[in-house]
Amino acid sequence: MAEPFLRMVQISKRYPGVQALDNVNLDAYPGEALALLGANGAGKSTLMNVLGGVVRPDTGQILIGGAPQEIHSPLAAAQHGIAFVHQEMLMLPTLTVAENLFITSFPTRHGFIDRADMLRRSSQVLARLGCHFTPDTRVQQLSTGDRQMIEIGRALLSDPSIIIFDEPTSSLTSRERDRLFGVIRNLKQDGVTIIYISHFLDEPFTICERVTVLRGGTTVGDGAIGELNHDDIVRMMIGSAEVSELAERRETVTGEPVLQVEGLRRTGVLQDITFTLHRGEILGLWGLLGSGRSEVARSLVGLDPIDGGQIQLAVDGVMRPVIPREAQQWIGMITEDRRNEGLLLPMSVRENMSLANLLQLRNRWRLVDGHRETALAQQFVERLHIKVSSILQPVRTLSGGNQQKVVVGRWLERNPPIYIMDEPTRGLDVGAKAEIRDIVYELAANGAAILVIASEIEEMMAFADRFLVMNRGAIVREFGKDVSKDALMAAAAGATGAAMGKAVSA
């Protein structure tokens, strides 16, 4: 066995309140692909940022080709032959392929861009990637898969010895994915060291030789991939913590349907989304980042466009079809982007809480009734235990948990029959999370229908009575309350392994 080309030894990084990395070790071998796996927040990104010179570790050492190296900046990382292929493609669509490839490092001659040299080198890179378009094609004319190739091409320009692929397949079709795997195989033959990050658990088995699994900032497993199976990896990723201790909830009483979605679709994003939401139910929409879970939520209230499908709502006890913009009247929407879509940061707690409810607060002169507005804000600040010095305090000055409660409070004031909550507890500490959960339970107990999205699996399992699992824009499975973590994970990753067999279907 050859020596590891890249070794990261005992890397630790502490942020205020969080040990992001705790003595993490990672070995990668030349001509091989190492799968770096872990749930959200396991420390994959931090570790790769350390390697990329973006984050300085507190302790630990990086060895490249056996020699210890200091990587202080992204530039230093590039000089050591480390290149990244990012998940989101940073392209300038109106420029040509060659221009996109060389955007940060145009070859020059006498102070002008050397087009001939640029085109020649672009052609070489494209040939190496097996691309059939020419370097002067405009990027906007290319498919997502071809754009991904350009992203890789950009990495190849510096002739790197280590390439990190960060979720490269999340927006690719299966054919494009096969092509990408072909390119990775060629790179391996050229002796390049590959680190491959993916949420799709079937992919490492196809393309990687080794695997390193992180959980909670520590290395919990590594080895040759042939010695592990799908279940082993899922178990390493989620640990052995029992779910039951997290989920403590009243008996659920599921009532009549209040929201029926049929065949909702949007080309390239959502396909045939069909489900029913009932009174008193908390329905979990589970899926990985990019699976389309947020897009479903946003489409239902007209924040994202749809190409087809029907939404029916129970209005005064009768189901009737509505267009998404109308649906907003009956749906309390909490999006995942609290700062940019949830709050009016410079405005007061009171103004933020009455925002969705102003029409209902009108007095007989059709003006906003200031007394009622204040009283309601006061009432919900107390009920939700929002810590403020006064309801006139700007929400900008509140902590994340209190800000989130303001957003929740806004809808409680309005009291809609249906709630959609996208990541309602993201970025909150344990106490605030529990408080938000309690509020959601109470809402459901009082008859509200709630669709919830969370990216942490424990959070999701604590919330929901029923789960819809999404993968690549479609609902692929439905599970009941007693589903296992493994089954949810496996279904979301699109696996067909043994874990699926154990799943308890609803």
Place this chain on the structure above:
Amino acid sequence: MSVLKSNIDQSVRRQSRLRGDDFLRYLPIIVFVVVLGLLAIFVPNFFTPRNIVNILMQASALGLMAIGLTAVLIGGGIDLSIPSVMAMSAVFGAMIMRDGAHPLVGVLVMLGTAMVAGCINGYAVAYLKMIPFVVTLAMMTIATGTSIWVTNSISVAGIPEAFTNTILTRLWIVPVPVFFVAAVTLVVAFWLKRSVFGRWLYAVGTNERTARVSGIPTARVLFGTYVFSSFFAGMAAILLTARLNSAAATMGNDGVVLDVVSSAVVGGVSIYGGVGSPLGAVLGAIIITMISNSMNMMQVSFFTSLIVKGVVIIAFVALDSLRRR
């Protein structure tokens, strides 16, 4: 310890930010007092009743347009077409009155013409999602072109006395429009703070996405602001036509565009949206009028006064963007 320290840091920062906010809120008043003081020292005959009434009268039409612009600016847009639409409305109203129509018809034509332009602006910006700057700049040239075309660049005279006399009625020595604009300013300020539309408008201007997620009909609100600003352009047209006893395309020239925008920004209306009040904008209009008037009295050339006002705009926009840090 460090937690405590950061808390203290935060509260100190918060206080200083508040102090900065307060300073900026009262800045229009401070500027007003300073300009008044300078004028008292350097411009003889400035504080004659005649000149004060003159300034207030001039500031009235400007103030109406500044109120209109304020609503658009709060919503995060801009309307450069207000003065030219005002001129076009004035020309149409004046022509129809000259040709024998009842003054009331003239008034309605002025308001109606302006609001048609406002609906076009609003539709383009709110529903077609076009850039406000471009839309209203185009509307400005269209309105100006139309006015010049229908008048052959000659000002429209022969306005019925019934029209001018009614509007220019004086209470003691102060013309009615001054009281009218004062009242309108108060009403609109109150309405923006307390009506649902007003509250929605501030929300949309502060963060359109949050407003949308909260179920606010953002397009309708934005459409409304452009109709509102044009309605105020129409009212300014009535007032100016009466005061000048004629109407012409030049009533809404570039200098007036500059004055309207300066009034709003000097009055503390943020060009980034979400912040501002008609009270400030009208105070701004008075300040700008005083500056023009005094430079006029000191026989500074028109072009020099343009430079001064341009500098004033940049200075206040700079303050505005400092506040946003």
